[in-house]
Amino acid sequence: MKIYQERIQGAPQFVSYFKPVVDTLRNFGGQAKPRDVYASIADEYGVPDDVRDQLNLNGQPKFENRVAWARFYLMKAGLIYAPQRGVWALTDSGKTADLPKDDALSLFKAVQTRFRGKEDDEAAPEDEVVPEGMNYWFVGAMWDEGDQSQSFLTQGIWQNGYEDKFSALVRQMKAGDKIAIKSSYVRKRSVPFENRGRAVSAMKIKAIGTITGNRGDGLTVDVDWEEPIDPPREWYLYTYRTTVARARFEDDEMARRLVAFAFEGADQDYAHFLAQPYWVEKFAAEAEPLSLIENDVGHFEEDAAEVVTFTVEDIIAEGGFLPGDELHSILKRLKIKKNLILQGPPGTGKTWLAKRLAKALIGQKLPSSDQLRSVQFHPSLSYEDFIRGYRPNADGRLTITDGLFLQVVEAAKAQPDLPHVLIIEEINRGNPAQVFGEMLTLIENTKRSRSEAMELAYRKQPGERVHVPDNLYIIGTMNIADRSLALVDLALRRRFAFVTLEPALNEAWRGWCERHRVAPDTIRLIQLRMEALNTHISKDRTLGPQFRIGHSFVTPFEVVSDSRVWFREIVDTEIRPLLEEYWFDAADRAREAIYNLLEDL
Known part of the structure; x- marks a missing residue:
């Protein structure tokens, strides 16, 4: 059986590549570049071109991704490390490792609990570079x-x-x-x-x-x-x-x-x-x-200080309606890509989730103001506001002043062992390519090192070069229903992972409503009427799925005393104005949709 067909019982297919990766690196003298490892394994084990060309659900070459996951697990086991970016190398233990099938399975079971079996369609994480020699x-x-x-x-x-x-x-x-x-x-x-x-x-x-x-x-x-x-x-x-x-x-x-x-x-x-x-x-x-x-x-x-931790489980406990596995997956994408955008229709909890994902990444319920900062983009925001530009000082003189982003960069550099998160609300409401400038290149996850530093448009001193540290993470939110916004720049899309949030009137939402004393019959009524409204909006050729109404509109955060009065007030003061804006040139449609929501209430 060919290596690309072989599967060790009780393990995903990529575990079969543990031994080939170690043997190949040993044949290269102990270290090699990933592309050389891929090519050598393909040649040595007869992997045909059609197999090498197969893509997973995320558009990545399936063969290379499986080899990369094998390397990742071997790194976690202490057999491989990265002496520099783009190089895989054997540790002293790796140089003598053999890894027959039983040992490969044992290694996988010792490491695999964190990744939940989705490796085939997830990109293998890059590792921190650990230089050769003394550390x-x-x-x-x-x-x-x-x-x-x-x-x-x-x-x-x-x-x-x-x-x-x-x-x-x-x-x-x-x-x-x-x-x-x-x-x-x-x-x-x-x-x-x-x-x-x-x-x-x-x-x-x-x-x-x-x-x-x-x-x-x-x-x-x-x-x-x-x-x-x-x-x-x-x-x-x-x-x-x-x-x-x-x-x-x-x-x-x-x-x-x-x-x-x-x-x-x-x-x-x-x-x-x-x-x-x-x-x-x-x-x-x-x-x-x-x-x-x-x-x-x-x-x-601080080694002995009490710290109130924050995890994915806390996101769910505070009112997150996504499954735990999905939240873990989003958090993992953020850790790998460094930059993430939550997009979705209005009311799907983008900002709410962004703040809690940041806390879960940092690991604290109350992170310091240095570690978690937020900003909202708007049409008049400029590079000089966000990155760096001339501003009057206390004496009234114009001086080059760092904007919010470079302040966050400096905080992350000053605290290199702590994750720092910048939340950018409504990231597509400004002009991201103009606002970020050179930073659009420097925020890329493969360019987070001093060797990739660039000169900025405004320099405080000749030859000054700036880089973005790898402990800085960016979470953006994007309302895909805003008709006033242009399409997002493709360069921005390439540097961010995108996660689409959907209206979530699911069992988790129902349970939350019950705990806040919303009557069961009213919960069912809200669910049926909101789903019917969203189906109608999705099929409307002037609107579409991106204009659906999210669950945040009908999610209580205080105990409800009269369920039907509560829902009627939400429709009258929050949903009605939105629908009238949607159908501003078709008032009858808006009135019909509102009537269907409020009938018999």
């Missing part, structure tokens, strides 16, 4: 049982306290890498520079060492620890708050300075960091009052 890791040691630092030093290990988080990063650690135990916190007082009493992110370096081995379980690495740093050294501003972070010293000057501080004993040059745009604005004398309120936090250790 530098900053890790926490505060678990539920308290600070584990001394225990780790005594045992000569570092251990991940979460079985379901950070395992992929732990597997990337290798012998020879440097590791530091850190503790992250925020303070407002007794900092070695002028912070005007505002919150400053800080980090203590408690111990450093050299990794001597990786046990391959995603939990434990062996470490040759140096003597504990007593007292711990304090580092400010550019910090890592997550439990496991790799310093991206290869393309980030601030990360290189942190590495020198932690592992080489260098001092921190506060002036260098305070000159970066994010901290210039954060500690400016004329900071806006809202910024001061948002920064009014006390001193606390």
Whole structure:
């Protein structure tokens, strides 16, 4: 049986490519570009052109996508890594791996729970680049049982306290890498520079060492620890708050300075960091009052701090009517593509869902204002407003000023281990190609690195180049029923994944209405009449499916005392004006549709 026909019992077809991928990389000397791996496997295993040309539901070559998924699972198992973008390489474990069918199946079962069996029609995610040679890791040691630092030093290990988080990063650690135990916190007082009493992110370096081995379980690495740093050294501003972070010293000057501080004993040059745009604005004398309120936090250790998490399950609990599998799939597309647009008819919950997807991506119910920001596009919005342009300063002089987008970019660069999300409401109400300018290229998920940086139309200094970091995500919303809007620029479409939201008068919606005391007979009546109205709108040649009425119009967010009065008020004040606008030149149609909704109420 040919490799493209073979299927290991109990696993998807792409699992059959585990061994060919490892063997092919070994034949190339341990690393190769993806296109060379595809070609070599096709030649070695006799994959015909007609099979290579087959496409999946998303228009991707099915053969190449299956090989890419095999590589992704092998990476999660610690057998493959990416020494640079566009290169696959074997780890030390991968160089000796054999992977007969039973081992391939076991590897798949150990990793597969996150992806829910949809790999054939989903693009395999790209991986974080992990350069060859020495890497530098900053890790926490505060678990539920308290600070584990001394225990780790005594045992000569570092251990991940979460079985379901950070395992992929732990597997990337290798012998020879440097590791530091850190503790992250925020303070407002007794900092070695002028912070005007505002919150400053800080980090203590408690111990450093050299990794001597990786046990391959995603939990434990062996470490040759140096003597504990007593007292711990304090580092400010550019910090890592997550439990496991790799310093991206290869393309980030601030990360290189942190590495020198932690592992080489260098001092921190506060002036260098305070000159970066994010901290210039954060500690400016004329900071806006809202910024001061948002920064009014006390001193606390974030490794031990209580954080209210937010997940897909919380989206459903708060009134999301999409199935969990679909929400997980949307979130995964956002993580891969970096840019996502929710489109749909009016009232389908685009903005509502965008905000909750952002919270689920960040993982917090109450993310900081730095991590989650939103803006609404409108016809008069310009590049100078959104990206950068001349603005009068406090003295009345015109100066080059960063717009919202570059402010978000700088915040993401200053907090490289945290996801940052920008929500753009009504993204097609402005002129996206004009508003984004050069950023339309830089937001592409394959160009999120310093090596892809470009000069902007307005430069603060000669030769200044800007790039968009890969921890910045964009979620746009788009009302497809707005007749005043032009078609979306194809260049924008290529850089965003699009998800269409439909009116969802389903069982989840019914259950929500029941919990808010809407009478069952009224729920059924609303469902039947709204579905009939939407069918009528869809068939109208002057309108079409994009003009259907979404479920948000008839979704209660408070307990309803009189169900029929509640529905009648919604029709009179919200749905009636919309239908009269739809049929502005056919008033009889609007009156008939409204009558059908309100009959006998």
